[in-house]
Amino acid sequence: MTTPDPMAEIRASFFVECEELMEALQDGLTMLDGGDADDETVNICFRAVHSMKGGAGAFGLDDLVRFSHRYETVLDEVRAGRLEPGHDVVLLFMRAADILSDIVHYSRDGLPVDPDKVEPTLRELEALISDEAEEEEAEVTDFQPMTLALPFGGPPADxxxxxxxxxxxxxxxxxxxxxxxxxxxxxxxxxxxxxxxxxxxxxxxxxxxxxxxxxxxxxxxxxxxxxxxxxxxxxxxxxxxxxxxxxxxxxxxxxxxxxxxxxxxxxxxxxxxxxxxxxxxxxxxxxxxxxxxxxxxxPDTAKTxxxxxxxxxxxxxxxxxxxxARPATTPPKATVRVDLDRIERLVNLVGELVINQAMLSQSVAQAGLPTNSPVVQGLEDFMQLTRDIQDSVMMIRAQPVKSLFQRLARIVRDTSAAVGKPVRFVTRGEATEVDKTVIERLADPLTHMIRNAVDHGLERPEARLAAGKPSEGCITLSAAHRSGRVVIEVMDDGGGIDRPRVQAIAEERGLIDPGQAMTDAEIDALLFMPGFSTVKQVSNLSGRGVGMDVVRKSIQDLGGRVSISSSPGKGTCFSISLPLTLAVLDGMVVDVAGEALVVPIGAIAETMAYREQDIRSVGPRTRVLHIRDSFVPLLDLGVELGFRPAKESNAGSVVLLVANEGETLGALIVDAIHEQRQVVIKGLQQGYGNAPGIAAATILGDGQVALILDPVDMMAKAGTRPGQTQPALAPTG
Structure with a gap:
């Protein structure tokens, strides 16, 4: 049996620690760029680079040692007060941090470092070093990153x-x-x-x-x-x-x-x-x-x-x-690094535990035991314990989006340099926690959206100045928890969507009929159609017609939605709404035409009994619900899903008011509500693709498979089946 190499584990820990140090370095540089150039901020940057250099020397990573050594020398110039960290200098530091991150990854994967990518930035860094620093460097004839001080002198004697x-x-x-x-x-x-x-x-x-x-x-x-x-x-x-x-x-x-x-x-x-x-x-x-x-x-040589x-x-x-990575006043917390596969196995086991608990609850309910029965009381304790375990496991997988946002900051810098547009990147809500799987799968769609915002959303500097705007554009990336979901927004302060041009291009490419009357929202939705592009010439960034449709599909695969809002001359905002986790959710089990369906609790604002006097007709097929001096579209869920034809009367049914981020969008008619419970999410995309209004599936306590609805998507796409009419969404007032 092969003996494991202990240095391999230590080396892996070093590279994990490099990621933490890179995060601290990016934080420090962001603070410097924001004008917070105090001594502690500079020291954060210096210590991060210095620590990576020391560890790299321990493993003989010469490329990493060389670059980080020159980088820390320039940072030391800032510490000594000989170099002012102005905007241009900080931008150079950020580019150097990007290259340092690349070298770390190359070293981790055993790949060679491309000198053509490293040397230009290295020369720019060296140009900032003062003559005094050069003299100090010249005195060090043999840099030894492994040593803490100068070695003992003399021959190797005892x-x-x-x-x-x-x-x-x-x-x-x-x-x-x-x-x-x-x-x-x-x-x-x-x-x-x-x-x-x-x-x-x-x-x-x-x-x-x-x-x-x-x-x-x-x-x-x-x-x-x-x-x-x-x-x-x-x-x-x-x-x-x-x-x-x-x-x-x-x-x-x-x-x-x-x-x-x-x-x-x-x-x-x-x-x-x-x-x-x-x-x-x-x-x-x-x-x-x-x-x-x-x-x-x-030493006193006279003493004997x-x-x-x-x-x-x-x-x-x-x-x-x-x-x-932490303020000096904050005591460090004990942490342990765990293989992600182990966490995934634990999540799957918790999912099975939730299913078994549901089956046990079903069996107890069918047995008709009294509520004061020890079995029923013990089951209630077991249900609470199951929920606590599930919440704890989900917290283990949850991670802040900060690391993702920092990666996207580099995308902004690279794209800005490629198109020649100065861009300021602002992030908000970096501490918002999301399931790790969601974060990993968000990287590609967000990268595409960020590039689009810089390339298409922002105007050229001269056009911005002519419009009374600063020459430097602004891209804002934010994350927040809303109504049991995480909402990520990509905003720019550019010229907004040129809707007449978008419609003209769609007509030219045969995506819509010429002269078709369309609302602003329908025109904006054209951006997500396959093959649509407003760029006439193909470049490294865009123009190949493979873009926002792929972004939308990637987000839909995560059980999410993407929407657009744009104001001419003011900018555009792309909003992504995602579930907090891809494993378990709280849902309401409802009955529709004898079929069990699950509606996420976070999407339900209110439930009420169906009353004919609250219903109004708009045209031959569309009905709305009158509630609190406002009207909202009303859908019969059984009809919408094709389970049964429309009833003559829905008396005795239940109405679910559907809300998204606090805004009531509409109402769904269901036959009955069974219970509220936790359900394990089982994806359908790989086997069945995307179905309008269907987010996933789950297994109920009796072994029955139930569909998990996406009611917001259901309302947005209502009436698209033949013979139905799209209801207009009404304000809540």
Missing amino acids: RVVRIRFAPEPDLFTSGNEPVHLLRALAALGEMQITPDLSEVPTLDALDPEAACLAWEIVLTTNRDRAEIEETFEFVEGLCKLSICEEQSGLSLPCLPGLPPLAMPPAPDAGVSPSAEVRPRLTLTAPPDCSDPEEGTPP HAPQPAPATPIAVESPVATA
Whole structure:
């Protein structure tokens, strides 16, 4: 059996951490672009790049080390106040961050880096470096990303190194184990260990989550300083550390750390040299402790008495995630990375649990047990437990849309440069959580919509100035939870949809009849027709007639809807409405012509009994419901789905008022309401394609398959079957 490579797991963790650091870098650059150029914002950017460089050096990723090293040098110019982070500089930093992300992905996948994509930006970065920074760089003749400070001098002879190692509480909560570090040190030479118990309180005052124990280590070794420091590189920010060398009776300068302790006679430490080091964090290099300005006295070669440890200051080593991705005042939370396949299996098991719970409820109902029966009461507790488990599992899969929005920011920059239009990208609601599967499948349609907004939606700078607008266009991407769904909007402040031109192109391509009377909404809907394009010349961005129809299909496959609103001269907004999860939803089970259907609870605003006096006729086939001084379209769901012909009277039926984002759109007539329950969503798109008004299917407690309706889509497409009339949606008033 092949032994798993422990470095492969560590390497994978490094690249996952790079994603977190890239997110922190993008946040910092966004704040810089917004004018928030304080020291902490600049430090966030610098630490993110610096941490990636250190980790890349540990794995020999030379391309990543080289680029990040030059990038952090320019960021250090900003930290030192020698470079002003103006708009153009920040834009360059953003382009450099995009390339840095590419190099990370290439390095992760083992692909070569294209110099033609890297070198131009690298030269632009180098042009920003001041002469002073160039001189400082020239002094460093051999950059070693693995080292925390300059190596010990002299030939490789045995030397005595005194180490003080004091873990912080986060070291233990992150899964690191000091014994592995001590074993790794033991492999470097002869070692004596003395525990420091001075900070250990009495048993009644002991905090089990505190870190009270420290160790004094005397290591006799011929290894250089870099190898010793490599032992602790992945626990930086999780411990306090000092390293001092004693050689030939001299007390040499210490790496900044804690004041050394007076050591008692060290017992023989029987530590096994075999070790399995489980590193977690990438390294962060502290300043050179040999600088006289830091207050470290030079070695006194005149002293020949017994060596005394030199005074030292606390080491400034920080966790890249804790410092770059979170404010300093926020304590880090313990996290664990889990394979997505395991979560998917858990979600599927919860879905089966929901189905079994429904079947059990059906059996108990058929048995006719009294409500005070222990079986019924126990079933109610089981139903609540099932719901709690389902909610918890859905929270595990939910992720903020922030990572997706940051990827789209790059699309805006690339498209803006390609078409020569300056664009400002604004995001809102980045913390909105959506099912991970939804986020992944939204990337392609949103990318196409963003490109369309820049390429087609925004005018040229000269046209904007002539219209009294700023030369820089604005694209706004927002996300929010509304009525049990997530709504994502892509807005631009361009010229809006040129509806006469859209209709003319549709007539020219034979998509509609010439001279056909159409409303604004119907003209806007032409943009989603296959083969429609307003571009006359094919480019890298558009013009091939494969666009918004694919976007709509992708969103429909997610159980969502996309709509357009546009104002001439003011801009266009594409709105995407999606379910929060693709696994389970709360639904109302209704009966229509003997068929069980499920209507999502989030789409139902109100239920009421059918009353003939509330019904009005508009033409021969269309009826509306009079409610609270307003009229809404009324549909017989059985007729609309083709289950039965229209009844002479719907007396005894139930009316469901359908709402979308708080706006009442219409009413549906159903024969009866059975119950409200959680249902497991089973997609129909792969086997049956898209059916108007049908979102998915589910399995009920009696084993019956029931369709899950999309009532909003049902109202929008009502009357499209032969012999029916499209009802006009009425305002609610």
